[in-house]
Amino acid sequence: xxxxxxxxxxxxxxxxxxxxxxxxxxxxxxxxxxxxxxxxxxxxxxxxxxxxxxxxxxxxxxxxxxxxxxxxxxxxxxxxxxxxxxxxxxxxxxxxxxxxxxxxxxxxxxxxxxxxxxxxxxxxxxxxxxxxxxxxxxxxxxxxxxxxxxxxxxxxxxxxxxxxxxxxxxxxxxxxxxxxxxxxxxxxxxxxxxxxxxxxxxxxxxxxxxxxxxxxxxxxxxxxxxxxxxxxxxxxxxxxxxxxxxxxxxxxxxxxxxxxxxxxxxxxxxxxxxxxxxxxxxxxxxxxxxxxxxxxxxxxxxxxxxxxxxxxxxxxxxxxxxxxxxxxxxxxxxxxxxxxxxxxxxxxxxxxxxxxxxxxxxxxxxxxxxxxxxxxxxxxxxxxxxxxxxxxxxxxxxxxxxxxxxxxxxxxxxxxxxxxxxxxxxxxxxxxxxxxxxxxxxxxxxxxxxxxxxxxxxxxxxxxxxxxxxxxxxx
Amino acid sequence: xxxxxxxxxxxxxxxxxxxxxxxxxxxxxxxxxxxxxxxxxxxxxxxxxxxxxxxxxxxxxxxxxxxxxxxxxxxxxxxxxxxxxxxxxxxxxxxx
Numbered sequence: 001x002x003x004x005x006x007x008x009x010x011x012x013x014x015x016x017x018x019x020x021x022x023x024x025x026x027x028x029x030x031x032x033x034x035x036x037x038x039x040x041x042x043x044x045x046x047x048x049x050x051x052x053x054x055x056x057x058x059x060x061x062x063x064x065x066x067x068x069x070x071x072x073x074x075x076x077x078x079x080x081x082x083x084x085x086x087x088x089x090x091x092x093x094x095x096x097x098x099x100x101x102x103x104x105x106x107x108x109x110x111x112x113x114x115x116x117x118x119x120x121x122x123x124x125x126x127x128x129x130x131x132x133x134x135x136x137x138x139x140x141x142x143x144x145x146x147x148x149x150x151x152x153x154x155x156x157x158x159x160x161x162x163x164x165x166x167x168x169x170x171x172x173x174x175x176x177x178x179x180x181x182x183x184x185x186x187x188x189x190x191x192x193x194x195x196x197x198x199x200x201x202x203x204x205x206x207x208x209x210x211x212x213x214x215x216x217x218x219x220x221x222x223x224x225x226x227x228x229x230x231x232x233x234x235x236x237x238x239x240x241x242x243x244x245x246x247x248x249x250x251x252x253x254x255x256x257x258x259x260x261x262x263x264x265x266x267x268x269x270x271x272x273x274x275x276x277x278x279x280x281x282x283x284x285x286x287x288x289x290x291x292x293x294x295x296x297x298x299x300x301x302x303x304x305x306x307x308x309x310x311x312x313x314x315x316x317x318x319x320x321x322x323x324x325x326x327x328x329x330x331x332x333x334x335x336x337x338x339x340x341x342x343x344x345x346x347x348x349x350x351x352x353x354x355x356x357x358x359x360x361x362x363x364x365x366x367x368x369x370x371x372x373x374x375x376x377x378x379x380x381x382x383x384x385x386x387x388x389x390x391x392x393x394x395x396x397x398x399x400x401x402x403x404x405x406x407x408x409x410x411x412x413x414x415x416x417x418x419x420x421x422x423x424x425x426x427x428x429x430x431x432x433x434x435x436x437x438x439x440x441x442x443x444x445x446x447x448x449x450x451x452x453x454x455x456x457x458x459x460x461x462x463x464x465x466x467x468x469x470x471x472x473x474x475x
Numbered sequence: 476x477x478x479x480x481x482x483x484x485x486x487x488x489x490x491x492x493x494x495x496x497x498x499x500x501x502x503x504x505x506x507x508x509x510x511x512x513x514x515x516x517x518x519x520x521x522x523x524x525x526x527x528x529x530x531x532x533x534x535x536x537x538x539x540x541x542x543x544x545x546x547x548x549x550x551x552x553x554x555x556x557x558x559x560x561x562x563x564x565x566x567x568x569x570x571x
Contacts, residue, residue, distance in 0.1 A: 017517050018494065024510050025501045027568040034513055034565055038558045041520065045554075048523045054530035059544040063529060067551025075559035083564070087511050090557050093549040094518045097525055100546035104528040104539050111536055130476060231511050234518045239488060241524050246476045251484055252491045253520040259495030260514040264507060356504060363507030370567040376505050 009047040010249035016040025017253050021260070027376050044249050080371040081328045084361040088155040088227050094234035095148025098241045102141035103200075105244050109134075110195050125194050135194045137243040139187040142200065143207045144237040150211030152230050158219055159360060173281040179210040214280065221325070221402065221441035223360045225268045225279045232261025264362050271356035271382075273408075273419040296445040297437060304455035306467030309431055312455075313472050316393035318349045320385065322424055323365045324358050326399015326434065330461035336398065337372035339469045346472075351378050353385040353395075353422050355403040386423045395427035397448075398461050401440030404448050416442050430454040433464045509564045516557025522550035 017040045023033015054060070078086045109124040125131040157163040183206035190199040218226050235257025242250025269276050313319065321336060340350045352374065358365045366379050380388075389395065397404055404424040407414040424430055425448050432449055434456060439445060448454060457464050502510050529543025 013520075017520075018498065020517070021498045021502075021510075021514065024506055024513055025498075025503070027503075027506065027565075030506060030509060031562065031565045031569055034509070034558065034561050037513065037517055041516070041522075041554055041558070044520060044523055045526065048526045051527060053527060056530050056540070059529040059540050060526055060547055063525070063544045063547030064551050067548045068555045071552040071555030071557075072559055075556045075563065078560060080564070080567075083508055083512070083560075086556075086560060087508070087515060090512065090515045090553055090560075093553045093556075094515065094521065097519070097521045097546045097549035097553065100542045100549065101521060101524045101528050104542035104546065107536070107538050107542065108528075108531075111538075126476070130478065130481070133481060134476070228511070231515060231518075234515065238518045238521045239491075241521055243484060243488075245524050245527065246480060246484065247524060248484070248487060250520055250524055251488050253517050255488050255491035256495040256498070257514040257518040259492050260499045260510065263496065263499045264511065267504075267507075354504065361508060362511060363504060363509070366505040367508045367564055367567070370564070373567075376568055379505055381504055 006047050006051065007248060009043055010247070013040040013044035013249050014252040016043075017256060021256060080333075080368055081331060082160075083367055084223065084227060084359070084364060085156050085159040087361060088152050088159055088230065091227070091230040091234045092149050092152030092156065095145045095152060095230070095237055097145075098141050098234070098237035099145030099149055099204075101241050102138050102145060102244060103204075106138050106142075106200055109138075110197065131194065132191055134244065135191050136187070137240055139190050139200070139203055141237055141240040141244060142203050143183055143187065144233050144240065146204055146207030147211035147214065148230055148233040148237055150208045151215045151226070151233075152211075154212055154215040155223065155226050155230060158215075159223060176210060176213055176281075179206050179213065182206045183210065218280065219441075221272075221357065221360075222279050224357050224362055224364075225265055225272075225276070227361050228261050228264035228268055229276075229280075230261070232258050232265060235259075235261055268357055268362060271420060273416070293437065293439070293445040296447050297450050300450040301437065302455050304431070304457055306457060306464055307471040309455065309457060310468050310471030312394060312429060312431075313343065313348070313468065314346070316343075316348050316429075318351075318388075318392050318394075319343055320351050320353050320389065320392045320395045320424075320427065322353045322355075322395060322397040322400050322404060322422055323369070324355075324398065324400025324403065325360060325364075326401075326461055328359055328364065328368055328399070330399065332398060332462035332465055333368040333372040333374075335462045335465040335469065337369070337374050339465050339472075340374065340378075342469050342473050351380050351385065351388075353382070353389075353424070354379050355382055355400070355422050358400060358403055382420060382422055389423045389426040392427040394429045394431060395424045396431045396433065397424055398433045398465065401434070401446055402442045402444070405440075405442070405444060405446045406448055407444065407446075414444065416444065424448060425451060425454075428453065431457060433457045433459075433461050435459065506565075506568070509561050509568070512557055512564065513561040516554055516561060519550050519553030519557055522547065522554055525550045 020037025023029040125134040186202040239254025408419040525546035
């Protein structure tokens with residue numbers, strides 16, 4: 001097909017991607033947006049298949065069939081609670097694909113068949129500065145693609161709980177810095193000596209290890225940042241691959257995804273009041289005066305049974321439910337929806353308070369509650385719900401901890417001081433559904449649990465909520 | 476590729492970054508998970524590059540075809556898995 005036609009169709013595909021992301025701006029237009037973006041993908045792929053330089057289709061057909069089958073099966077089977085793992089592994093596939101493309105391109109350039117034009121043999125990557133840029137694009141794609149590949153697989157293993165401990169490289173950030181330095185020196189050397197395949201091997205190995213050790217020490221509540229960042233990397237790797245191939249649609253799509261991931265990363269960091277460097281290399285509880293759990297809780301924590309809570313709920317006019325990762329763990333989203341239904345049937349106003357970093361990825365709680373058919377208008381962001389806690393009769397916290405810790409607001413010595421929190425403690429009565437008084441990810445006791453107007457309901461979140469609903473329904 | 480083409484591509488890259496910022500900041504937090512999986516599917520556009528690597532005539536060696544094949548499998552997984560799972564999630568937001 002004529003190259004001009006190909007490029008015009010790539011332009012159309014890029015426009016469809018842009019309109020698709022624009023559609024994601026509202027729940028009502030989001031499905032259509034996603035379909036437009038998929039249509040863009042389809043035409044870009046079809047027009048590429050007609051590219052004159054494609055001569056054999058065996059590998060293409062085999063690859064597309066395998067990828068489509070496996071992709072469709074996991075996309076249909078995956079549970080909504082496992083969405084963070086799903087996104088993590090998809091990021092890894094994207095990074096791996098860019099890595100493989102860059103390696104293939106490098107191999108093709110360094111194994112030019114005998115009999116090719118003499119100038120191509122002499123400077124396979126092109127002359128002067130253009131050759132330099134071609135080598136740079138290939139090596140940077142390899143670097144970012146490889147980091148994304150192993151980093152995402154570690155993130156997947158952690159979220160899937162295949163790997164429970166946090167391991168670190170000796171020297172922590174220094175070790176990672178050395179690996180990055182080795183990779184960058186190899187990139188530099190490759191620019192001088194483009195045909196030295198050993199250097200490519202060094203880049204690949206250093207980058208694979210870097211991805212591994214970058215994510216290994218990170219766990220739990222820091223995962224949203226890691227996933228968003230890897231999402232960004234997979235986009236950037238794609239954009240760089242676009243520079244290798246001189247392909248416009250790869251550059252546009254890759255940079256859109258790259259910025260998307262970066263913006264989400266920033267939102268997550270702001271919501272934790274931490275810098276990106278601190279999330280990646282630091283420890284949550286860095287310095288500050290730590291209070292012991294006994295000091296905070298000693299004799300002050302009250303517990304309640306589900307039927308007692310139901311009695312309190314009977315007279316409540318406004319109830320705010322505060323979900324956290326524990327709700328996902330307990331698969332309690334449907335039980336929570338039923339509690340909402342019973343409350344609303346009694347004339348009680350119910351809303352949900354969503355902290356930006358609740359769960360293990362941006363928007364995790366929203367997806368779970370949408371699955372349970374909670375209307376999205378009831379899912380209220382932190383800034384909008386916080387002023388309403390004072391007029392809230394009962395706040396029910398289910399599986400959330402650090403994001404409700406009043407020390408973040410009041411205790412200047414606390415390691416989490418300054419982190420924006422949900423002002424759950426301002427509600428007239430607080431119910432906390434939790435297995436035990438064990439600390440959250442930050443490892444800190446939560447004074448909310450010991451407040452006069454707080455009642456702990458110990459046990460499995462789903463069971464506790466169902467018991468409340470049953471007791472309330474029969475009241 | 477010559478210098479002019481490169482500068483054009485660079486312009487495209489930089490302008491797309493700015494466009495990305497404008498577009499993404501308008502997406503509400505409720506849709507952040509589908510946004511991630513949806514943009515993830517878009518990053519599967521590397522499939523276009525993978526197809527060229529897997530089937531191009533300059534890459535007639537086995538090593539190239541195998542690398543191209545791996546790239547096609549991974550990118551297709553990204554595209555098909557990403558769009559389907561995003562569609563599944565968004566359908567839940569739409570219904571009433």
